[in-house]
Amino acid sequence: MPFFSVVIPLYNKENFIAETLNSVLAQTFTDFEVIVVDDVSTDGSISVVEKIKDDRIRIIRHEKNKGLSASRNTGIKNADSEMIAFLDADDLWKEEFLESMAGLSKKYPQASMYASKYEEVYNEVYVEHDFSAQEGLVHDFFINNLNQTIYYPSSLCVKKEAFDVIGHYDESITFAEDLDFNIRAHLAVKMAYANRPLMIYRMASENQITHSGLKNRSITDFDKYEALYPARKDLKKYLDFHRYIMAKHYKLDANTQGYKKMLKGIDLSSLNYKQIVLLYAPAFILRAIKRIKGLLIKNGLNPTSY
Template sequence: MSNRPLEKNTENTSPTVSVVITCYNYGHYLDGCMQSVLQQTYTDYEILLIDDGSTDDTAEVVQKYNHLENFHYIFQENGGQARAKNRGIESARGEFIAFLDADDLWHQDKLAEQIPLFADPGVGVVYSRAQLMDANGEKMEVGDAGEYLRPRSGRVVEWLLFDNFVWFSSSVVRATCLQQFGGFDESLAMGIDWDLWMRLSLHCDFAYVDRPLLLYRVGHPGQMSKNADGRRACADRILDGFIDAHKERLHPRAVRQAQAYADCNRGYHYIDTDRWRSLRFFARSVCMHPWSLEPYKGLFHWLFRF
């Protein structure tokens, strides 16, 4: 990939897109990430790199990009991923904000394919499918992600109750939506994107490009999503808090089914560490949604686990 400079903004007008990259000790991956943005066929953008207190070679990697007209490097003391992303939102000048984590990569046509979907003024978030890759950048083949991880368009709030199907580093958000309805919840350690998508989905439509415009890296050291217990706790807090705050705007059947689905997942989570707690979650899932096969499958696994 070539390191071509961004177009100069000679009229001092705001770019259409602000690319917000957040980085914490991902200097090893940062150059590839930056190059994937610089290779975009859509060029009306600025890059804001938020360094969340990295102690590796991130600052050294950044030096090769400091000469670019529309590149802005912002260092902050380590405050967590939500604070870093909010810092990017606060500093952005674009009409749209495209999020990217420093260990991920974009397809060169990503922005070119996504930005036109905002021609519909009701659309607030545009995302895409993703291709998984390992720590070394090798593409990985994965099976069907399941019903609740299929991409959806339109008013997706009741689908988001079940699971987060929006790949974060594929997302582009209308900046006015973030200004009106808030950014990332800095009290959350994980799941900050799912929390944001649910809140935004109450007010705007989602759209997606049905092909993998994101290369998403998995399995490398430091990846927060590997913390299963922390992820489960944050997911429970996010879902329960959202339903409590907005129950009057959600269809009761969707709420019941989503809570049953969450309880079934909780049952599987505790099946090896707290069997009686696991059983209670499976039983509650059956009570909430007795026509679903999933909690019965969970009870079968629970019964014959040992």
């Protein structure tokens, strides 16, 4: 049995998947299998994977397109190891990522999740964020993640047994799928963290869902979690921050009903003044800011309201 099962959901990442897989095969910790879950790609992604010859790689094909959450769930259910490492098909690991995660799992056996800091890359410009989360057990995830997330799915490992407690990814959610999973996970189990950038997140991948709007997509039910945990002030602030994010998306999509629903749930004391201004700003201002931000990102800058 391998120590890690590396789950890679794949959908139309022909230009990225080879480099992603090679970053796995270059790991200093070599006791792993790789499960590539093809979600009915329509480009040459699978042909690229098939050209990489390594007995640790296996491909599972969906018969119909099911989405990112379903692809992750397929990987989890077919994993042979007791530790699942997730990697999106356009992201990269530094060569010591798995070695670091294995070390964390031995040092902090009471944890069920392990993650690392990351770098963002914008057109070959690398950006590392300064997070308050320290090395070791994370005791205040929701507070640490009120702004820039301290990890992405591609820098996360989860004990397979933990899914019995957390549940799998919700396949009905089709935008920011990991948000719902993170809420459930950090309410249920502990996480240990490596405060070193061991993963590279591509901010300009050609078909990232986060670049699109919310039209015809479903999101996390924030009200459900607020009702289940009314005494968790840290969770309330976290939910309100993401309501703010979704409210802006809805306004850009001219979805007045969705915007009002998000706005109704927000306690404005959860936000900073810049966020409050943007929350009430007209859509044309948000569109202008989005265009300007897009131009800055191309030059390696990522201004935020955090």
